Amino acid sequence: MYDVKSSKAEEFISDEEILDTLDYAEKNKSNKELIEALLQKAASLKGLTHREAAVLLDCDLPEENEKMYRLAEQIKKDFYGNRIVMFAPLYLSNYCVNGCTYCPYHYKNKHICRKKLTQDEIRREVIALQDMGHKRLALETGEDPVNNPIEYVLESIKTIYSIKHKNGAIRRVNVNIAATTVENYRKLKEAGIGTYILFQETYNKKAYEQLHPTGPKSNYAYHTEAMDRAMDGGIDDVGCGVLFGLNLYRYDFVGLLMHAEHLEAAKGVGPHTISVPRIRPADDINPDEFENGINDDIFAKIVAVLRIAVPYTGIIISTRETQKTRERVLHLGVSQISGGSRTSVGGYCEEEEEDSAQFEVSDTRTLDQVVNWLLGMGYIPSFCTACYREGRTGDRFMRLVKSGQIANCCQPNALMTLKEYLEDYASPDTKEKGLKLIQSEIPKIPSEKVRQVVLKHLNEMENGMRDFRF
Numbered sequence: 001m002y003d004v005k006s007s008k009a010e011e012f013i014s015d016e017e018i019l020d021t022l023d024y025a026e027k028n029k030s031n032k033e034l035i036e037a038l039l040q041k042a043a044s045l046k047g048l049t050h051r052e053a054a055v056l057l058d059c060d061l062p063e064e065n066e067k068m069y070r071l072a073e074q075i076k077k078d079f080y081g082n083r084i085v086m087f088a089p090l091y092l093s094n095y096c097v098n099g100c101t102y103c104p105y106h107y108k109n110k111h112i113c114r115k116k117l118t119q120d121e122i123r124r125e126v127i128a129l130q131d132m133g134h135k136r137l138a139l140e141t142g143e144d145p146v147n148n149p150i151e152y153v154l155e156s157i158k159t160i161y162s163i164k165h166k167n168g169a170i171r172r173v174n175v176n177i178a179a180t181t182v183e184n185y186r187k188l189k190e191a192g193i194g195t196y197i198l199f200q201e202t203y204n205k206k207a208y209e210q211l212h213p214t215g216p217k218s219n220y221a222y223h224t225e226a227m228d229r230a231m232d233g234g235i236d237d238v239g240c241g242v243l244f245g246l247n248l249y250r251y252d253f254v255g256l257l258m259h260a261e262h263l264e265a266a267k268g269v270g271p272h273t274i275s276v277p278r279i280r281p282a283d284d285i286n287p288d289e290f291e292n293g294i295n296d297d298i299f300a301k302i303v304a305v306l307r308i309a310v311p312y313t314g315i316i317i318s319t320r321e322t323q324k325t326r327e328r329v330l331h332l333g334v335s336q337i338s339g340g341s342r343t344s345v346g347g348y349c350e351e352e353e354e355d356s357a358q359f360e361v362s363d364t365r366t367l368d369q370v371v372n373w374l375l376g377m378g379y380i381p382s383f384c385t386a387c388y389r390e391g392r393t394g395d396r397f398m399r400l401v402k403s404g405q406i407a408n409c410c411q412p413n414a415l416m417t418l419k420e421y422l423e424d425y426a427s428p429d430t431k432e433k434g435l436k437l438i439q440s441e442i443p444k445i446p447s448e449k450v451r452q453v454v455l456k457h458l459n460e461m462e463n464g465m466r467d468f469r470f
Contacts, residue, residue: 004265009224012262013203018254025054035064039071042308050257053309057253072304072332075311083382083414084374085336087136088129091345092117092156096142098215102246102279105142115345116147119159126160128348130168132340132367133425135383137170143178143216150184153177157191167424167466171385179226185233194388195272196230197239202247203255211246231267236394241275245293253302260310269395273314274306280320280360300328307333312401319363340367368427375433382414383421386469409470412454415441416468419461
């Protein structure tokens with residue numbers, strides 16, 4: 001039985017409801033009157049239900065699809081302007097006890113190079129990331145209670161926050177670790193994490209159990225209910241996602257939106273972010289063995305409809321995707337991207353060993369090259385972490401986003417953190433482009449008072465001062 005407020009995974013992610021939704025979408029994919037009504041509803045910036053969004057995803061009317069893409073782009077601008085938040089992953093350990101068939105960290109893989117960073121090695125990795133210009137990290141580790149206990153993760157977070165190198169500092173640590181207990185989530189909250197991120201991989205219970213034959217992760221309900229426990233443990237911001245290519249994309253798309261609806265209904269706050277990774281080659285993993293891969297057109301449509309259906313959430317795309325693909329979906333709804341990423345343990349200080357990486361990186365450019373590229377398209381690369389540090393999280397953050405008021409903080413903070421990057425890390429060409437963009441963006445700040453404060457801080461940065469925020 002489907003119950004959006006239920007605490008049980010198989011009730012808030014109901015297989016029957018998903019199948020009924022997919023049937024409804026298939027029957028209405030050419031219903032122009034319904035599709036136009038849904039687009040009109042979405043234009044009010046209040047989002048769509050999982051069933052309504054499924055109709056748009058299936059829509060086979062070219063003219064309506066074009067309207068859909070234009071609407072997604074407009075909604076993205078309304079909520080996020082031309083800002084793109086920058087981050088990088090940091091892999092602590094690839095020891096893992098799970099048997100996930102799509103991940104090279106699975107315990108049966110005997111030829112992958114197993115590594116676990118010491119605290120001194122973490123310091124070196126963090127300094128390397130700071131020297132690129134990063135301020136926000138996503139912490140990654142395999143599930144292994146012996147090698148990667150919660151105490152190791154907590155100690156690593158403390159180490160990361162303690163490191164100040166030149167003008168560098170990591171100001172927000174998001175955490176992507178295995179599903180755990182309310183007590184452990186409470187410890188992560190006390191450690192000062194930003195967003196807790198966990199990918200469902202697939203919402204289809206049968207497929208999930210086939211893909212996860214052994215290990216703690218094989219427990220579908222425990223994994224699917226992790227976000228509820230995280231929020232019960234006091235974590236305000238959580239991030240969802242599926243790994244497209246593992247299962248039928250339409251099924252997982254609906255499941256993802258049902259999960260977002262559940263969190264909103266049961267906990268009062270929907271997901272802070274939604275990630276849209278696609279399966280990639282890796283050691284001992286051949287994506288061709290998975291029959292549900294999606295092409296670039298379907299991928300772009302997924303991003304567009306997610307932006308329309310869940311307008312308030314940040315949408316994340318990583319360096320799994322090529323520059324061309326990332327450029328396409330930036331226009332359609334993506335608001336956060338990684339840059340200069342390494343997906344192996346210790347990869348920022350040492351040359352990456354292919355057999356220790358979690359997946360192949362498609363966009364191999366440096367952070368500066370990514371920043372330069374974004375500037376060339378008129379985007380503001382943002383290194384802002386102000387909301388987290390000012391306590392604008394959870395329902396407080398969502399109220400500001402949904403009302404449009406968050407832009408009063410985001411644009412000034414984006415410009416000031418960009419100026420920090422330009423002063424401390426940018427190449428000459430990137431700095432020139434960035435300074436021009438900042439000058440063109442300052443007049444767009446609505447408040448005269450805020451505009452004058454921003455100008456004052458931008459000037460102070462040239463004299464060595466840092467870390468201003470609204």
